[in-house]
Amino acid sequence: MMAPVLAGVLVIVGAFFALIAAIGLIRLPDVYSRMHAASKAGTVGSGLMMIALAIVSGDSGTAARALAGVIFFVLTAPIAAHLLARAAYKVGYPLWHGSVADEMSDAE
Template sequence: MEILLALVVAAMLVSGGIFTFLAAVGVVRLPDVYTRMHAASKAGTVGSGLMLIAAGLYAGEFATLARAFAGFVFFILTAPVAAHLVAKAAHQAGYRLSRRTVCDEMRLPPKK
């Protein structure tokens, strides 16, 4: 049973590391602030959440696992809201979209 737990924890750590690495690559490679923020908030949240849950499982105590799960829930609840607010502030401050962007829905007039 210990080997199975170790394999699950290892798989979660590796996949969490991959997601976090992809988030870092997205922040460096993507063309504008909006897509960079999207990469950081989505992949970074999944990666850090997987690693946090893996650490909680590895500890072997319910209290540690409960705190790790609470931290994961906190990540899931706060990261999308923070990303949305940063994007809205960047748009209001005048940061331009990439040339590859097809439509700026925030500049469209409201539908009647």
């Protein structure tokens, strides 16, 4: 009887983190800060929901695929965020005017 309860909790927490990421996307001031919300809370959110699916499936093949999916998301989300941040910075999208430091532009 533990599996449905655990899956329920994971589903709620995962959806909560997805909501957090979306609110962060709206509230944070610039592209780079918004990327924090999308890449972390978003990944944790969808990852937790996939784990819930793995738990309730009760079939090792499905569970293995779901867990492989979670690992794949966790590995690719930072790469996507990194590539996008790098591209945006390279072509000159500015940081938010309230930013306190930019050692990258100092170096170049």
